[in-house]
Amino acid sequence: MKRTRPRRLSAAELELALAFKLIVTRPGCQIHDDPADCEGPIQAAHLIPKQALRRRGLSPEVIWDPRNGIAACRRVHCRSDAGLERFPSSRLPVEAWAFAEEVGLGWLLEKLYLEKVAA
DSSP states (O other): OOOOOOOOOOHHHHHHHHHHHHHHHTTOOSSOSSGGGOOSOEEEEESSOHHHHHHTTOOHHHHTOGGGEEEEEHHHHHHHHTTSOOOOGGGSOHHHHHHHHHTTOHHHHHHHHTSOOOO
């Protein structure tokens, strides 16, 4: 399969993305209790994928809303993005569920994190 180029963000979207990263990563990794379990730097991860939000025609302010984020080490973030392992539903912030309902994607958050429990 041919890879497409990453989508270029506008200046406004870059500003929102930076704010998203700063707000979401502030508390440190929200997945591991012991920092020694983390591999790689802490990254801001979207719980509902950006692509799903864009397909709904939502604004950049919604796409980069920090309520849709969680701080995770690079390894867990990459594994989640690849669909190999999902964040434990018990670790999802309460704000993430409220955000998902507001944008009409509560069902997607449930599908991604309640049905696929990592072994």
